[in-house]
Amino acid sequence: MHYWITGASSGIGAQLSIDLAKQGHKVFASARSEEGLDKTKALAGSHQDNIDIFPLDVSSYEQTLIVYKAIIDKYEHIDCAILNAGIYLPMDLENFQASIVKKTLDVNVLGIANCVEAISGDMIKRQAGHIAIVSSVAGYGGLPSSSAYGASKAGLINFAESLRFDAQRNGMKLQVICPGFVKTPATDKNDFPMPFLVPIEKASERIQKGLNSNKFEISFPTRFSLILKFLNMLPYSLYFKLVGKTTKA
Numbered sequence: 191m192h193y194w195i196t197g198a199s200s201g202i203g204a205q206l207s208i209d210l211a212k213q214g215h216k217v218f219a220s221a222r223s224e225e226g227l228d229k230t231k232a233l234a235g236s237h238q239d240n241i242d243i244f245p246l247d248v249s250s251y252e253q254t255l256i257v258y259k260a261i262i263d264k265y266e267h268i269d270c271a272i273l274n275a276g277i278y279l280p281m282d283l284e285n286f287q288a289s290i291v292k293k294t295l296d297v298n299v300l301g302i303a304n305c306v307e308a309i310s311g312d313m314i315k316r317q318a319g320h321i322a323i324v325s326s327v328a329g330y331g332g333l334p335s336s337s338a339y340g341a342s343k344a345g346l347i348n349f350a351e352s353l354r355f356d357a358q359r360n361g362m363k364l365q366v367i368c369p370g371f372v373k374t375p376a377t378d379k380n381d382f383p384m385p386f387l388v389p390i391e392k393a394s395e396r397i398q399k400g401l402n403s404n405k406f407e408i409s410f411p412t413r414f415s416l417i418l419k420f421l422n423m424l425p426y427s428l429y430f431k432l433v434g435k436t437t438k439a
């Protein structure tokens with residue numbers, strides 16, 4: 191299979207790239223850092239030839255289209271695009287900056303939209319293809335310090351739900367991935383307790399299992415995801431009380 195993975199220079203995207211390459215798949219790995227992508231490739235060891243790096247800033251519309259064309263010119267088609275590139279910039283009202291919201295939406299939402307525009311035309315022509323959009327359980331409901339990140343991830347869930355109808359009509363598969371806390375360089379910066387923290391290898395396994403299923407949503411760890419879904423079904427008065435107490439917000 192041909193996979194295009196964005197955000198492949200570290201964390202979840204890097205682990206998925208390595209694991210899929212080791213299984214014999216061809217991986218087109220994108221992120222801004224060429225050095226990081228080279229590191230991912232090297233970590234695939236004897237399977238590193240299965241990873242071809244395509245450096246890219248997904249927030250640039252023009253660059254995304256150019257990189258997509260470069261992949262297609264070389265490899266003809268992409269079977270599955272895992273749109274995983276994302277940033278997390280925590281922010282409270284006391285230090286609120288609209289520019290942080292813009293930066294987050296530019297990468298997390300528009301970055302994915304740029305990739306979807308690039309790939310969807312060919313997938314529609316082929317009436318085949320698979321797009322997996324990486325959101326987060328943080329998109330289920332507002333969490334402290336997450337106004338920018340949470341808004342981007344909530345937006346992505348709705349974005350994916352909407353596109354799922356069109357994808358199905360065109361013989362394509364479209365899924366949304368909502369991980370809980372996964373141990374990556376992004377979460378290593380957190381100075382608060384992260385319940386049900388998942389090791390990166392396990393996260394990659396869960397995502398691969400989900401990609402091979404027909405489920406729309408790939409969410410893990412199951413218990414954490416269900417707890418958050420349940421909290422979001424409660425009346426707001428209870429939601430704010432329980433989340434506030436647990437997170438000491």
Ligand SMILES: NC(=O)c1ccc[n+]([C@@H]2O[C@H](COP(=O)([O-])OP(=O)(O)OC[C@H]3O[C@@H](n4cnc5c(N)ncnc54)[C@H](OP(=O)(O)O)[C@@H]3O)[C@@H](O)[C@H]2O)c1
Pocket residue numbers: 196197198199200201202203220221222223224226246247248249274275276277278297301324325326327368369370371372373374375376377
């Ligand atoms: N870790 C978690 O607990 C967790 C939970 C839920 C959801 N997620 C989501 O999972 C995805 C991966 O997160 P992670 O934890 O693996 O984080 P990470 O280790 O920080 O990796 C993020 C990746 O995104 C890339 N990236 C950032 N901005 C980019 C841009 N403008 N263009 C292209 N690539 C860009 C980074 O590479 P460069 O800096 O080289 O560009 C890096 O490869 C994110 O979407 C994140 O929101 C993570």
